[in-house]
Amino acid sequence: MSKMTTSLVLGLALVATAGCAKKRPPELPPTPTEIAPPSDGSSGESSDTLAGRLNEQFKREVTSDTVHFALDQYDIDSEARSILGSQASWLVAHPETRITLEGHADERGTREYNLGLGDRRANAAKNYLAARGVSATRITTISYGKERPLALGSDEGSWAQNRRAVTIVIN
Numbered sequence: 001m002s003k004m005t006t007s008l009v010l011g012l013a014l015v016a017t018a019g020c021a022k023k024r025p026p027e028l029p030p031t032p033t034e035i036a037p038p039s040d041g042s043s044g045e046s047s048d049t050l051a052g053r054l055n056e057q058f059k060r061e062v063t064s065d066t067v068h069f070a071l072d073q074y075d076i077d078s079e080a081r082s083i084l085g086s087q088a089s090w091l092v093a094h095p096e097t098r099i100t101l102e103g104h105a106d107e108r109g110t111r112e113y114n115l116g117l118g119d120r121r122a123n124a125a126k127n128y129l130a131a132r133g134v135s136a137t138r139i140t141t142i143s144y145g146k147e148r149p150l151a152l153g154s155d156e157g158s159w160a161q162n163r164r165a166v167t168i169v170i171n
Contacts, residue, residue, distance in 0.1 A: 054097055055169040062086045067125060069163045071106075074120040076128050084125060087167055088132035095135075101125050102166045103143040104150070106159035111145060118143030125165040140170075 059065050065087075067080040076084065091097060103118030103125075122141035130136040151158035 051169065051171050054094075054171065058087075058090060058097075058167070058169045062090050065167045066164050068160065069121055069165070071159075071163065072117065073163075074117065074124045076124055080125075081128070084128045085132065088129050088134050091129065091134045091138070092132075096171075097169050098138045098140070098171050100168045100170055101139060101141045102148075102168065103141065103145075104148060104162055104164045104166070105146050106162040107146045107149065107154065108159065109146070111147075114145035115143050116145075118145045121163075121165045125167070 062083070063086040064083045067076070067083050069075075069080075070077075091099065101122040103120070103122030105114035105117045105121075109117070119141065122143055126136065126139045126141055129139060146162070149158070149162045150164070151161040
C-alpha cells in the first residue's frame with residue numbers, strides 16, 4: 001500500500017512540475033521585406049520585385065531612410081526633421097506607395113520598455129510625416145525594441161546607431 005501511495009505522490013509531483021515548464025518566447029513578427037504586399041495584378045512584375053525596386057529608389061532619392069534618437073527619447077530633432085521632410089516630399093510625389101516605420105532601441109532596458117520606446121519612436125516619425133501631407137493610412141508602424149540591433153556592441157557608438165526609426169517602402 002505504501003509503495004502505491006509513493007508512486008501516486010511521485011506521479012502527481014511530475015504532473016505538477018510539468019506545468020511549470022519554461023514557456024517558449026513569442027516569435028517576432030517578420031520584417032516588412034519578408035511580408036509580400038498585395039499585388040493588384042496590373043503588371044507582369046511580382047509585387048516583391050516592385051517593392052524592392054521602390055524601396056531602393058526611395059533610399060537613393062531621400063536624405064536617409066533612418067532617423068536617430070537620443071537616449072530614452074522619441075522627439076523629432078532638427079536633423080530628424082530634415083530627413084523626414086525629405087521622405088515626406090518623396091512620399092507625396094509617390095502617392096501609391098505604402099511604408100512601414102520600424103522603431104528600434106538600444107540594448108539597455110527591459111524588453112517591454114524598449115518595445116514601448118520603439119513604438120513611440122515609430123509613431124513620432126509617422127505623426128511627423130502625416131503632418132507633412134502623407135496620408136496616415138499609408139503608414140504602418142512596428143516596434144522591434146532591442147531585438148534587431150544594427151550595430152553589435154555595448155558602447156555608446158553602437159547604442160547610438162541602434163536608437164532609430166527606419167522607413168521601408170512596402171509597395
